[in-house]
Amino acid sequence: MFKSLFRPKQQPGRAVSTDGRVVYAVGDVHGRLDLLDGLVDRMTEDYRATGREDRPVLVMLGDYVDRGAQSAAVIDRLIDLKAQAANEGRFEFRALMGNHEETLLHFLDDPQAGPSWVEYGGGETMASYGVQRPVGRADPEVWEQTRQAFRAAFPVAHATFLRQLELMVVYGDYVFVHAGVRPGLPLERQVAADLLWIRNEFLDNPHGLGATVVHGHTPVEEVFVGRQRINVDTGAYATGVLTAVRLDGGEPKIIQFSKARAA
Numbered sequence: 001m002f003k004s005l006f007r008p009k010q011q012p013g014r015a016v017s018t019d020g021r022v023v024y025a026v027g028d029v030h031g032r033l034d035l036l037d038g039l040v041d042r043m044t045e046d047y048r049a050t051g052r053e054d055r056p057v058l059v060m061l062g063d064y065v066d067r068g069a070q071s072a073a074v075i076d077r078l079i080d081l082k083a084q085a086a087n088e089g090r091f092e093f094r095a096l097m098g099n100h101e102e103t104l105l106h107f108l109d110d111p112q113a114g115p116s117w118v119e120y121g122g123g124e125t126m127a128s129y130g131v132q133r134p135v136g137r138a139d140p141e142v143w144e145q146t147r148q149a150f151r152a153a154f155p156v157a158h159a160t161f162l163r164q165l166e167l168m169v170v171y172g173d174y175v176f177v178h179a180g181v182r183p184g185l186p187l188e189r190q191v192a193a194d195l196l197w198i199r200n201e202f203l204d205n206p207h208g209l210g211a212t213v214v215h216g217h218t219p220v221e222e223v224f225v226g227r228q229r230i231n232v233d234t235g236a237y238a239t240g241v242l243t244a245v246r247l248d249g250g251e252p253k254i255i256q257f258s259k260a261r262a263a
Contacts, residue, residue: 016212017172018247022047022056024255025176026244027216027232028098029060031068031124033077035242038257040081043244046255050248056091059169061216062098062178062196066121067237072128075158082161097165098178098217099196105162108151111143121237129153167195174247175209179217180229183207202229214245223254 024043029036047056064078065071078095085093104125107113114122114134123133131150134142168190169176175187180202182194187209194202199218206228207213213228219235223243230252236242240260246253 016174016247016249018174018249019172020054020249021171022050022052022054023059023171023174023247024056024244025059025061025214025230025232025247027061027234027242028063028219028236029068029074029242030063030066030100030121030237031071031074031128032236032240032242033068033070033073034259035236035240035257036074036077038259039242039244039255042255042257043246046246046253055089057171058085058091058093059176059214060093060095061176061214061232062096062165063100063216063233064098065104065125066100066117067124068121069124070128071125072158075161079157079161094169094176095161095165096169096176096178097162097167097196101162101165102192102196105159107147108154108159111140111147114143114146126150167192170211171247172249173211174214175211176214178215180215181207181209181213214247225252225254 026039058081060078064074082093082095085091100121103113103117103122107117107122118133126133129150131146131153134146167177168187175181177195179196180194180198181190182198183201183205203218212230214230214232216231216233218231219233220231223234224231230245232243232245234241234243241256241258244255246255
């Protein structure tokens with residue numbers, strides 16, 4: 001389904017501003033710490049090559065957990081990046097919530113969220129924290145036991161990090177969200193359910209914001225760079241390719257890391 005190499009599919013652009021900032025936006029990681037570490041190195045090299053000395057911005061677009069095997073380690077890495085940004089001041093760090101983080105938090109409070117969560121990757125996240133998912137069609141009592149075990153294994157620092165995730169950030173003419181926006185509504189009227197979950201209504205229709213929406217959530221074979229939106233989710237958990245876009249007021253630059261290409 002996915003190609004091993006991704007080239008951006010582009011539409012004719014217009015001049016857009018980042019308010020003078022250099023912004024890197026990273027697509028869905030989904031438990032692939034190996035790819036995240038490699039991409040961070042690539043972005044660091046790329047920024048050094050620009051010759052700039054101001055603080056770049058790193059925007060993580062959500063869906064850090066599930067499907068891949070290293071969800072717990074990915075959250076550790078993001079917490080470390082957030083601490084580096086706060087303590088050293090060399091870059092600004094912004095992390096958005098994805099629908100998978102929302103579902104994980106829901107399961108911490110409600111065992112009924114478990115069956116649907118494991119259907120799209122929650123079992124791998126449980127395993128990364130040392131908790132075994134129920135086998136087969138488990139009854140509510142088993143799911144409650146699993147929830148309690150997961151809560152006990154889930155570090156307080158991880159829960160705090162996830163609960164502090166943002167839904168949207170804006171730099172100049174760019175709006176960064178996880179999934180997309182509801183077409184026809186101004187930013188101040190957008191709701192969390194759409195920012196985290198929307199697909200076709202956003203992908204198939206002009207949103208009318210007068211801005212470019214940068215998002216993940218929907219895996220694509222080729223990075224999509226358009227006037228209305230930029231999609232950098234290249235299905236890292238399945239393809240082994242994690243993607244970022246650099247935005248600085250000029251043409252967007254795609255930066256990728258894959259273990260195959262690094263070898």
